Amino acid sequence: MSYCINPLCPQPDRHDNQGAYCLSCGTGLVLNSRYRVQRDLTGKEAIQGGFGRIYEILEGSQPKILKVLQYRWNDDAKAVELFKKEADVLRQLNSSGIPKIDGYFQHQTKARMPLHCIVMEKIDGDTLEQWLHKNRNQPISDKLAIAWLEEIVNILALVHSQKYFHRDLKPANIMLRRTGELVLIDFGTAREMTASYLAKLNRGEITGIISKGFTPSEQMHGEAVTQSDFFALGRSFAQLLTGKHPLDMYSGARDELVWHKYTQDCTPELLDLVDKMMAKLAQDRHQNTSELLRDIAKVRKIVEKQKTKVRVIKGMRRRDVLLLLGGSSALAVIAWENRPKPKPDIPTPTIPSPPPPNIETPRPTQNEPTPEPTPKPTISLQTQTLNNIITVNASGQEISRTSSTIQYFTQNLSLPNGAVPLEMALISAGSFRMGRPNSEKGFDDEVPQHEVKFPKDFYMGRYAVTQAQWLAVMGSFSSAFNSLDAKLKGDNRPMVSVSWHEAREFCKRLTATLPANRGIYRLPTEAEWEYACRAGTTTPFHFGETITPSLVNYDGSNPYANAPKGEYRLQTVDVNNFFPNAWGLHQMHGNVWEWCLDEYVDSYNPKSSNSKNNGSEPYGDITVNENDNRSRSLRGGCWIFGAIYCRSASRDRVNARNQGNNVGFRVVFASSS
Known part of the structure; x- marks a missing residue:
């Protein structure tokens, strides 16, 4: 049947699904040219919402929820404002733990004023x-x-x-x-x-x-x-x-x-x-x-x-x-x-197979009856001198500017209108003190400091994975990303609204573009991430004692140390907008939280029952049940958090299926050579 939502209708439920207008009051039964109301849920299923009435509706055969502002509040400007704000809130809070919104519209009935309507996901x-x-x-x-x-x-x-x-x-x-x-x-x-x-x-x-x-x-x-x-x-x-x-x-x-x-x-x-x-x-x-x-x-x-x-x-x-x-x-x-049976959100695209141009494969000698095994591939590195390695004091004032020489390789990802480069910086073997010293203002899960050794070189993305790179590898965006605010979108903006599982899938598909035995792409471990972020520094930030909005994209109204308050941009920025650290990595502080491979644990203390190992061993592409949604580690802070969360030692965690608009990732390449 079709249900009439006119608040003055004497018989709102006397219709079949074919009629276009209410037989009792003449109100249209097709809302916003898309929806038919099936039944009134208000007060019957204990899901009443504030000022609203709740209905189940159909768009085609898809059930959804319609929330309508109670008619008696239609002439109260503040009530209408609050109701509209609910739609705005749901648009911005992009998470599987929050109902996805379909839209806001007004529906004209035979009553004096139109009804204010919000359509959202129906939770099963x-x-x-x-x-x-x-x-x-x-x-x-x-x-x-x-x-x-x-x-x-x-x-x-x-x-x-x-x-x-x-x-x-x-x-x-x-x-x-x-x-x-x-x-x-x-x-x-x-x-x-x-x-x-x-x-x-x-x-x-x-x-x-x-x-x-x-x-x-x-x-x-x-x-x-x-x-x-x-x-x-x-x-x-x-x-x-x-x-x-x-x-x-x-x-x-x-x-x-x-x-x-x-x-x-x-x-x-x-x-x-x-x-x-x-x-x-x-x-x-x-x-x-x-x-x-x-x-x-x-x-x-x-x-x-x-x-x-x-x-x-x-x-x-x-x-x-x-x-x-x-x-x-x-x-x-x-x-x-209860696993869902529909097709996955991210369709499997045709994976491009050409090897990256700068990873050279020696050819076997011709005309030999028993050829030697193919040598392991070598990586052709480019060299770049960086002239703006900035250091600031506790007040955010620049105190020095030095230069650094880095090495990196580029893998070109194919798109119909051209290639998208992925630059991977060489992170040399070494060791560092992981975590924050007791003298640094921070949180309990960042201690105690401990030494971590890296016996082998590895490579880390110079930038967070961009939306153009995601499209080149995955072939399409998910519905979670498509519903993002437009100000967070752009080819060179970081990819966000991507779960830990989806980030790992990106790594798998990126690895599949390589010839056999070249190595693998994966998410960094927390230890790798902090080692690369610090780039040899021991201060709270690789910039020094603090950061400023001219160096990092974060909530500038919440500074660190003695830095003054500054700009709060309220959006992400392009991944190459700010100065890099000494190892050529951009925006390790702020812009977006970055997924790490590790399951989050809350202590570095080896005596703790929930302690974290030093993370230096090569994880490879770990095997994880896709239904495993335990909390995973995040690093780097983001555009909506204050400076204290952007420190090199700062850690956070979130459920592996989270698709927040402040969470992205960068990749690590572990060569097989």
Whole structure:
């Protein structure tokens, strides 16, 4: 059937799929020349969204979600503005953990004013509130809690990096895909709002901002901050770990949530973590997502040592038993059993096969009855002198400018309208001190410093992989990239919105363009990346004690050391825009985070149960289950983060399937000679 969305229609559901107009009120049933509404979901499936009504629609045979601003708010300019901002937020937050938006439009009905509409991806799954209800409010395991918490905080990290706040986190706004992946929904309350308007919301004149039991006091008083999301997330996990709504555990006499006694053998450190997230005062909570992720990692190490106990309810689905048990193996089973069957996002193009022009292959001697084995190929290197190796002091003032001589080779990648060069700089064998010294301001996962040796030379891309290079190797862009803001696109801009798995696929296809036994392209290890970034320096940045926006593309409003505040470009720039380091590598600081090969671990300490080896051994092209979505390491900082994240020692991590618009990669070539 077709459903009429005219708010004044007396019989909105009396139509078949063939009619063009409502039989009751005459409103058009085909929206934006593309969609037919199938049914009203508002209030029936617990996915209400702020000021909106929720419908299921079809575009052809493809189901999607339609969100319509409640008609009574159409003459409220601020409500309309907030509703439109939700569409803007979703366009910018490009991640598999956030619904993809199809578009915003207005639909004219027989009512006085047109309806404001947003079309977005339909998530195949349940909200966590629905999931709990279906499983009789059985508390989840510690392992699953940590896995889910880390996944949601990684999504929040992207949201907060774009200067947005969600403002309505709760189990009803977190969905669980059939594949086991979490999705954060309902961004109708995202972004800052004026205190006067929030006061209007709090008086009850507009609904949808305050969620009882989940909203912190500062948000109720019109002063929401980053930590307001952490409070709501903490309350959400208090519910998941107990199976009880926060209001059912609140003690008015003590003015606090009395929830520990309702958990089932919950790890004390996990209880403490959730308590800190929902501290009464925002200043007592975690100050940012990086700090929260570090605490999660510490608790995860403790939880992983514990034996999981869970009461399995008769009749519970096997998938939900696995979820209650938690842990990476359970999630992997779910992902495998529910793996999607459609064609992959990235089609397999015809791989060009000519060898790179500067990698020479000696020909075997002719007319010999038993030819000698073919010699290993040699690489013909070019030499270049760089005259602008800049060093700055702690105030960002240039104090020296020196020269350096580098060697590199070029592989030309084929495109219909010409070749795209890929320049690979020689990184000579050697050793360095990996991590930050105790005297350097940074984060706990960057210590202790330790020596790493590289017995063999290797080659690293002088630039992050560009969009033109991606197209030459892969043949097309993914849907995630195509939905990017236009200001992030350009042939010489870094390739972004690419997952760790997709970056590895690029390396495999690039390797396939080489003759046999030439070597392989792969992602760098963290140790290789930091060694190449430092280029012999020991300061926080290869430029010296700090950076400035004239040297690096980052959030200039958040400087490091004594540098002044500066320009915040709010977009990526071409990969060759700034001066290189002494080894010829450009933009190792800022512009985009860069994927590394390693699985992220939070310590260099060899005594730690979650320690990281020195990374110097040759990894080759490691074998990884494509459903393995553990956190992978990122290096270099990016255009939307402050200077402290751009240091040589700085590390971050994100789920391997993440397709953030601030994440790219560069490649390493390991020769077989």
